[in-house]
Amino acid sequence: ARTCNLVSKLRSAHKGKLLCVVGVGLGTTYYVTGEAATLSNFSNTHQVHTERLFSPKNLAELEHIVSEAHRNKTKLRPVGSGLSPNGVGFCEEGMVSLINLNSLISVDLETNQVTVQSGIRVSDLVQKLKPFGLTLQNFASIAEQQMGGITQVSAHGTGASIPPIDEQVLSMKIVTPAKGTLEVSKKENPELFSVIQAGVGAFGVVAELTLQCVPDHTLVERTVSLTHNEIRQHHERLLKENQHVKYLWIPYTDSVIVVTCNPLDKEGYTPGFPVEKIYSDDEKLSEARSLLKSLSDDPESYINQFSFTQLRDELLYINPLDTEHIISVNRAEANFWKKSSGERSDLSDKILGFDCGGEQRVMEVSFPSGTQTNPSGDDLNYTFDLLSIIERERIPAPSPLEQRWTSRSSALLSPAHSLNEEQLFSWLGIIMYLPPEEVNPELRKAVSSRFDQYTETCKKELWGKYNARVHWAKIEPNPCACKTTRELRSQYDMKKVLQVKNELDPHRVLNNHVVDFLNE
Numbered sequence: 001a002r003t004c005n006l007v008s009k010l011r012s013a014h015k016g017k018l019l020c021v022v023g024v025g026l027g028t029t030y031y032v033t034g035e036a037a038t039l040s041n042f043s044n045t046h047q048v049h050t051e052r053l054f055s056p057k058n059l060a061e062l063e064h065i066v067s068e069a070h071r072n073k074t075k076l077r078p079v080g081s082g083l084s085p086n087g088v089g090f091c092e093e094g095m096v097s098l099i100n101l102n103s104l105i106s107v108d109l110e111t112n113q114v115t116v117q118s119g120i121r122v123s124d125l126v127q128k129l130k131p132f133g134l135t136l137q138n139f140a141s142i143a144e145q146q147m148g149g150i151t152q153v154s155a156h157g158t159g160a161s162i163p164p165i166d167e168q169v170l171s172m173k174i175v176t177p178a179k180g181t182l183e184v185s186k187k188e189n190p191e192l193f194s195v196i197q198a199g200v201g202a203f204g205v206v207a208e209l210t211l212q213c214v215p216d217h218t219l220v221e222r223t224v225s226l227t228h229n230e231i232r233q234h235h236e237r238l239l240k241e242n243q244h245v246k247y248l249w250i251p252y253t254d255s256v257i258v259v260t261c262n263p264l265d266k267e268g269y270t271p272g273f274p275v276e277k278i279y280s281d282d283e284k285l286s287e288a289r290s291l292l293k294s295l296s297d298d299p300e301s302y303i304n305q306f307s308f309t310q311l312r313d314e315l316l317y318i319n320p321l322d323t324e325h326i327i328s329v330n331r332a333e334a335n336f337w338k339k340s341s342g343e344r345s346d347l348s349d350k351i352l353g354f355d356c357g358g359e360q361r362v363m364e365v366s367f368p369s370g371t372q373t374n375p376s377g378d379d380l381n382y383t384f385d386l387l388s389i390i391e392r393e394r395i396p397a398p399s400p401l402e403q404r405w406t407s408r409s410s411a412l413l414s415p416a417h418s419l420n421e422e423q424l425f426s427w428l429g430i431i432m433y434l435p436p437e438e439v440n441p442e443l444r445k446a447v448s449s450r451f452d453q454y455t456e457t458c459k460k461e462l463w464g465k466y467n468a469r470v471h472w473a474k475i476e477p478n479p480c481a482c483k484t485t486r487e488l489r490s491q492y493d494m495k496k497v498l499q500v501k502n503e504l505d506p507h508r509v510l511n512n513h514v515v516d517f518l519n520e
Contacts, residue, residue, distance in 0.1 A: 075510075076096055138156070160424055219352070401428060
């Protein structure tokens, strides 16, 4: 058996040092018959020992693997880059990685449409598109996902008029257990396509995708720190007048970090500009460094080499469950961002990413917030309710509460699904950072347990009130499987979904702990 732990920091991934995303690090060995492997996701929160890990090197091998799983009624889950916080691609009985199916197949410069194998990583695709002057419409926080994975879970970037990434898919080639390889498009097979467009890998293994791209472009990013009252005053304009906007809320403070991004030829709207003073990196990091120096025996030269996210990780590891300590760290973060107000410009793929920090527990929900022309204000209401809950319960909630927006998705299983093309959705995530397993395993378990309580409080007090749906890569099924099934089935059009499931995967070979709600 091969052991493969994803314990490297995300920042290592950006330097080409991601140690072992599922498939990456397995060399050039192809597992056509399958080989046992032990895997963990990026944050090392989910592990699996799978009996068979397949890595087909062409479509014919993939078709054979899926057909055999159907014939033998053995489980087989498609897995992407192994980044999902909930291990959505994990299965003990069998898994298939498309890491070897990673080519850019064709480019149509008249329509800006490209066809790719679904195992290609977002970052690699972006580089391959540059000679053609094209890029993706939007990006999630990180770019190490495979295109098959990022679209199947309806991942998203931000922008009130920009849909989740699955809406960039125009057609797909999907290898199904019962019906073999199908070519399905939004134009020719709209009903079937709407079910499998963001199908969480539950209807077949997506082998190829045709994507709608856009011309490569430069974005101007502006970052500013606003107060809660300023957010209330400027919120609607911020949503309507910026191509991309996100908020980073800092619990126990009055600070909201607003990040807007617009093309060079679009002015956009960001209150508080122009910035009067530009601070040096040392000035930006001064409060966080001073706090760590007061709590740590590490030499100053060691501390001074850290980026802000590294400083935050180190500070949080000291006492992650002490609310007063978390408040002091959050205040240092608010100070850092206030001094980081400013402007930068670069190509969109360089601007729209985000350093998420170290190993973590996260939960993110999507909920309707009116329409693009008439926002309801529920996005702010949800967040202010959440901040009140955090303070009332004295939750040791670190920063940030990341809030983003998208337009709707036509995919039936997208958390942002709506029939209303004008529908606006807000996405809001909560987070706790995990101490390294090798340093303090008991504290790590305690933080994870506290995060479960944090999530449960949000679920009881907010999710039903605001009609929230959980991001597919972040949903953690209830220990009571029947309860999870009831909850998920109440949120989606199960008649159409189960009809397609019964046709394409009647033996449920593609199911696992996340998609077992598709059992009858």
